[in-house]
Amino acid sequence: MGKILIVDDSNDIIDSLYDLLSESGHTVYSENSAVTGHFTAERIIPDLILCDILMPKNDGYDFLKMITSNKTTASIPIIFISARAEKTERIRAMLAGASDYITKPYDGRELLNLISKVLNERITSLDQKDIAD
Amino acid sequence: MKISKKLSGSALKITTVYFIIGSIWILSSDKILFNLIDDPVMLTNFQTYKGWLFILVTSLVLFLMISRTIGLLKNTLERLAFSEEKFSKAFNKSPDLICISTFDEGKFIEINEGFLESTGYKRNEVIGHTSDDLNLWMNADERERFISSFSDSEIISNLEFSFRKKDGQIVICLVSAEIIYFSQQKCIITILRDITEKKRYEQKLSEEKDQNQVEFLKTLINTIPKPIFIKAKDRKYVDCNRAFEEFFNKSKDEIIGSTAYSIFPEEIARYNEQMDSQIFLSPGSQRLEFHYLDDRAKEHFIIINKTTFIDLDGSIGGIVGIIEDISEFRHMQLEINKALEKEKTLNNLKSRFISSASHEFRTPLTVILASADLLEMFGRNWKEDKFYEHTAKIRRTVKYMIELLDDVLEISRADTGKTTFHPEEINFKSLCLEIIEHVKIRDNQKCVIQFDYTGSKDNIKADSKLLRQILMNLLVNAVKYSPGGGIIKLIAKIDDNNVKLEISDQGIGIPEENMAVLFEPFNRGENVGSIQGTGLGLSIVKKSVELHNGSIEVKSQIGTGTSFYLNIPIN
Numbered sequence: 001m002g003k004i005l006i007v008d009d010s011n012d013i014i015d016s017l018y019d020l021l022s023e024s025g026h027t028v029y030s031e032n033s034a035v036t037g038h039f040t041a042e043r044i045i046p047d048l049i050l051c052d053i054l055m056p057k058n059d060g061y062d063f064l065k066m067i068t069s070n071k072t073t074a075s076i077p078i079i080f081i082s083a084r085a086e087k088t089e090r091i092r093a094m095l096a097g098a099s100d101y102i103t104k105p106y107d108g109r110e111l112l113n114l115i116s117k118v119l120n121e122r123i124t125s126l127d128q129k130d131i132a133d
Numbered sequence: 134m135k136i137s138k139k140l141s142g143s144a145l146k147i148t149t150v151y152f153i154i155g156s157i158w159i160l161s162s163d164k165i166l167f168n169l170i171d172d173p174v175m176l177t178n179f180q181t182y183k184g185w186l187f188i189l190v191t192s193l194v195l196f197l198m199i200s201r202t203i204g205l206l207k208n209t210l211e212r213l214a215f216s217e218e219k220f221s222k223a224f225n226k227s228p229d230l231i232c233i234s235t236f237d238e239g240k241f242i243e244i245n246e247g248f249l250e251s252t253g254y255k256r257n258e259v260i261g262h263t264s265d266d267l268n269l270w271m272n273a274d275e276r277e278r279f280i281s282s283f284s285d286s287e288i289i290s291n292l293e294f295s296f297r298k299k300d301g302q303i304v305i306c307l308v309s310a311e312i313i314y315f316s317q318q319k320c321i322i323t324i325l326r327d328i329t330e331k332k333r334y335e336q337k338l339s340e341e342k343d344q345n346q347v348e349f350l351k352t353l354i355n356t357i358p359k360p361i362f363i364k365a366k367d368r369k370y371v372d373c374n375r376a377f378e379e380f381f382n383k384s385k386d387e388i389i390g391s392t393a394y395s396i397f398p399e400e401i402a403r404y405n406e407q408m409d410s411q412i413f414l415s416p417g418s419q420r421l422e423f424h425y426l427d428d429r430a431k432e433h434f435i436i437i438n439k440t441t442f443i444d445l446d447g448s449i450g451g452i453v454g455i456i457e458d459i460s461e462f463r464h465m466q467l468e469i470n471k472a473l474e475k476e477k478t479l480n481n482l483k484s485r486f487i488s489s490a491s492h493e494f495r496t497p498l499t500v501i502l503a504s505a506d507l508l509e510m511f512g513r514n515w516k517e518d519k520f521y522e523h524t525a526k527i528r529r530t531v532k533y534m535i536e537l538l539d540d541v542l543e544i545s546r547a548d549t550g551k552t553t554f555h556p557e558e559i560n561f562k563s564l565c566l567e568i569i570e571h572v573k574i575r576d577n578q579k580c581v582i583q584f585d586y587t588g589s590k591d592n593i594k595a596d597s598k599l600l601r602q603i604l605m606n607l608l609v610n611a612v613k614y615s616p617g618g619g620i621i622k623l624i625a626k627i628d629d630n631n632v633k634l635e636i637s638d639q640g641i642g643i644p645e646e647n648m649a650v651l652f653e654p655f656n657r658g659e660n661v662g663s664i665q666g667t668g669l670g671l672s673i674v675k676k677s678v679e680l681h682n683g684s685i686e687v688k689s690q691i692g693t694g695t696s697f698y699l700n701i702p703i704n
Contacts, residue, residue: 019523056659
């Protein structure tokens with residue numbers, strides 16, 4: 001189980017994800033904007049961030065830049081959860097450095113499986129890093 | 134010549150015959166007599182009469198021959214006299230001018246009556262004088278040309294020369310001449326045919342033909358519906374057709390002698406003059422395209438095709454130009470471009486709308502699906518209140534989606550022109566009260582709605598459905614973004630022509646940066662937080678106001694409230 005940060009401007013989405021993830025045993029944090037999300041991420045260093053793309057002022061890509069350009073948070077995997085279903089958007093997100101991309105409305109089980117997969121990969125990569133250190 | 138030869142021949146012939154007969158007689162008469170006559174007496178008698186016989190015979194022969202020759206001579210003289218009379222008549226009565234002059238000095242030996250008549254001279258003024266004495270030739274070159282014509286041949290025919298008459302008038306003659314020998318002297322017989330009248334007639338005919346051609350060309354040019362002009366080298370108009378007069382609304386008299394400045398605005402005229410200078414420097418064709426506003430502020434788009442023309446002396450005579458009015462075509466092109474641009478904008482708007490609508494639908498669907506997933510996965514272990522919390526969320530979100538769908542359809546109808554304007558007589562005051570009541574019930578009396586109505590009448594002519602949408606959306610928004618217990622004012626003022634509405638709240642206000650796109654679909658203030666909304670309400674309001682040819686303005690301050698001011702024509 002992991003520490004997951006949700007960044008989305010819709011409280012309804014945050015509530016739904018909160019319930020799904022916390023019921024699944026994860027520790028869940030949430031923020032409504034990219035800037036506050038970045039502060040929280042820096043503070044709690046989550047194992048995974050779920051982030052919306054279309055948000056007022058700073059969008060998901062701005063948030064991704066903030067996270068990756070900060071040494072403390074650079075290695076945290078980010079999964080984009082977006083209402084934009086265009087294939088080009090998915091490609092853009094992956095090229096920008098997102099770990100994965102999932103479109104709204106998502107299937108709860110699929111999302112949980114994806115989160116498990118990404119968390120396992122992160123654990124593996126952190127282990128390898130520890131060994132290397 | 135022939136007659137004298139003939140006479141010489143006859144004299145010789147007679148003499149020869151006399152000589153032969155005489156010789157034969159002398160040589161053979163005695164021998165013949167001796168052979169024929171044996172008797173000496175008879176022979177002597179015959180000898181006596183022999184001479185008389187000879188005279189008799191020869192006289193007879195001579196008589197016959199001389200008679201014949203005289204007859205011949207008489208005949209010839211008669212013929213000669215006839216011929217001379219004919220020639221004399223022909224010579225004198227000929228309408229042509231005939232003269233015989235010496236080749237070397239050019240002195241006139243003989244002239245006919247036609248010559249005298251035509252030149253106006255008297256016989257004694259001409260005979261023995263030269264053409265130079267009479268100053269007949271137009272100039273010395275003409276005489277030289279005439280004499281040199283005989284260098285190749287002794288005959289010249291139908292050469293054209295001009296002569297001066299006694300009174301100084303010039304006549305044009307076709308000249309034919311031949312070298313003859315008159316009393317062993319080299320002479321020229323010259324026949325001149327006066328073709329002055331013929332020439333004049335031909336010239337007249339030619340001029341008439343030219344005139345006819347000019348008339349034909351003028352008619353043709355005037356019939357051409359495109360304005361045509363001719364400019365001289367000084368860049369002044371020298372001629373134009375009817376279409377040109379009509380196009381510039383000026384008469385030909387006003388145009389001729391004027392420059393481009395008289396028909397075009399100064400800037401365009403200057404450009405035309407510059408281009409005229411260029412075409413005179415490098416003659417050929419030129420095409421100008423420009424647009425200008427005429428005296429009546431009408432916009433014209435025209436093309437001028439100009440070409441230089443050559444004068445009779447081979448120099449550049451001026452410019453001939455034809456004007457093509459492409460205003461209609463250009464305006465049509467601009468209209469088409471505008472329509473295409475509008476279509477493009479509409480398409481972009483539509484695409485953006487669809488994209489935004491898709492996004493807006495996905496969010497509530499996510500909430501519904503997430504609650505369904507949660508209920509399915511964990512609902513069995515939940516307490517009842519949490520279970521119902523999610524079913525209520527599903528219901529609430531579905532309700533929101535229906536609202537969203539209605540708004541999307543309304544916007545779509547307005548965008549595609551399906552929302553029509555149907556004005557009817559309605560009681561506006563009653564409509565306001567009805568909507569206020571509806572909003573109060575809908576939002577559980579969350580806010581206080583104050584209604585202030587002033588006006589000379591309650592009934593107005595407007596589209597009740599559209600007015601309902603306007604009031605409903607603005608009042609619902611006012612309540613939605615106001616704190617509980619907030620005061621909302623609806624002030625309506627009605628005069629004969631307009632309804633002026635003011636709807637103000639004490640709500641959260643609209644951030645300055647959202648004001649510009651406030652009436653665009655799916656745009657919501659950044660400060661709305663968790664307050665639900667489709668972002669379509671104000672778009673619907675604006676479209677409904679526009680269908681009434683009305684206007685809407687907004688003033689807002691964050692944390693203080695927002696006021697909408699509407700003006701709706703009611704006639």
